[in-house]
Amino acid sequence: MKRTAFTSIGAALLAGALALPAQAQQRPQIETKKVDGTDNVYIFRNGGHQSMFIVTKDGVIATDPVAYGRPAGGQQYLDEIKKVTDKPVKFLIYSHHHFDHIAGGKAFKTAGARVIAHKNATARLKVLNDPHTVLPDESIGNKKVISLGGTTLELHYLGLNHSDSTLVMRLPKEKIIFLVDTIPVGSFPGRGFIDIYPLETEDFIKKVIAMDWDRMIPGHPGAPDGRLGTKDDAKAVLTLMQEASAEMKKLGQDGKCWDTAEKEFKLPKYATLQGYEAGLGFVARRYCGLWGRGT
Numbered sequence: 001m002k003r004t005a006f007t008s009i010g011a012a013l014l015a016g017a018l019a020l021p022a023q024a025q026q027r028p029q030i031e032t033k034k035v036d037g038t039d040n041v042y043i044f045r046n047g048g049h050q051s052m053f054i055v056t057k058d059g060v061i062a063t064d065p066v067a068y069g070r071p072a073g074g075q076q077y078l079d080e081i082k083k084v085t086d087k088p089v090k091f092l093i094y095s096h097h098h099f100d101h102i103a104g105g106k107a108f109k110t111a112g113a114r115v116i117a118h119k120n121a122t123a124r125l126k127v128l129n130d131p132h133t134v135l136p137d138e139s140i141g142n143k144k145v146i147s148l149g150g151t152t153l154e155l156h157y158l159g160l161n162h163s164d165s166t167l168v169m170r171l172p173k174e175k176i177i178f179l180v181d182t183i184p185v186g187s188f189p190g191r192g193f194i195d196i197y198p199l200e201t202e203d204f205i206k207k208v209i210a211m212d213w214d215r216m217i218p219g220h221p222g223a224p225d226g227r228l229g230t231k232d233d234a235k236a237v238l239t240l241m242q243e244a245s246a247e248m249k250k251l252g253q254d255g256k257c258w259d260t261a262e263k264e265f266k267l268p269k270y271a272t273l274q275g276y277e278a279g280l281g282f283v284a285r286r287y288c289g290l291w292g293r294g295t
């Protein structure tokens with residue numbers, strides 16, 4: 001293309017495209033925010049990952065270190081907690097077994113925190129023996145309630161979903177849940193679909209919707225502006241999954257998986273949703289596996 005082909009519209013588009021990374025750069029790599037309307041619930045964010053921690057008079061309950069590929073990330077998380085309280089971190093709870101969320105727990109362990117995860121996470125982590133991921137001290141089944149310094153935190157295992165080890169963490173008094181990866185907030189599902197249990201996830205989301213909560217802290221900042229999720233977000237993701245499944249069901253049962261079906265698979269209703277272009281292929285492949293192969 002010759003330079004003279006640059007129209008004012010083209011220049012405006014270019015300016016817009018350049019503005020986006022600049023905005024992203026303005027956001028600090030690490031950030032800690034108290035959740036509005038709570039006394040003691042915080043979100044620690046490191047890049048595109050985040051986790052919840054709760055400060056009580058008897059100590060801190062922390063979750064996911066979110067330090068994959070960031071060797072100093074666990075200690076930086078602890079340092080952020082120290083800016084809020086001098087109480088010790090008593091617990092570190094893993095949301096599920098994926099390293100991008102739970103790598104980096106060594107600093108917490110060294111500081112005396114008890115590491116808790118679902119038993120399926122522990123079994124998986126033992127096999128993989130990742131050098132950056134601390135093994136849990138305690139492995140739980142379907143439910144555990146942690147009470148510390150006047151705060152109650154429930155840990156629920158509700159079956160297969162984004163992983164086979166996901167815990168839904170609920171603060172009953174605050175009506176807040178921390179749920180990672182299964183219900184993206186304001187964006188199209190992406191790579192996380194690679195090993196999802198698609199049909200079971202629909203049941204899982206229905207169970208989550210049936211729980212008593214108002215706000216959901218996601219493991220990746222919600223769009224736009226890092227917002228928290230609501231039950232409407234959960235319902236929207238459930239609908240999206242049902243529609244994606246139905247779309248691929250036709251293609252898969254027509255014998256079009258993998259290549260033809262993956263080319264034909266489109267969900268135009270969601271085309272303007274953040275992450276659609278990048279995520280569509282992952283969603284297509286997972287449902288092709290389901291309806292074209294039975295897996």
Ligand SMILES: [Zn+2]
Nearest residue numbers: 098162181192
């Ligand atoms: Zn995950």
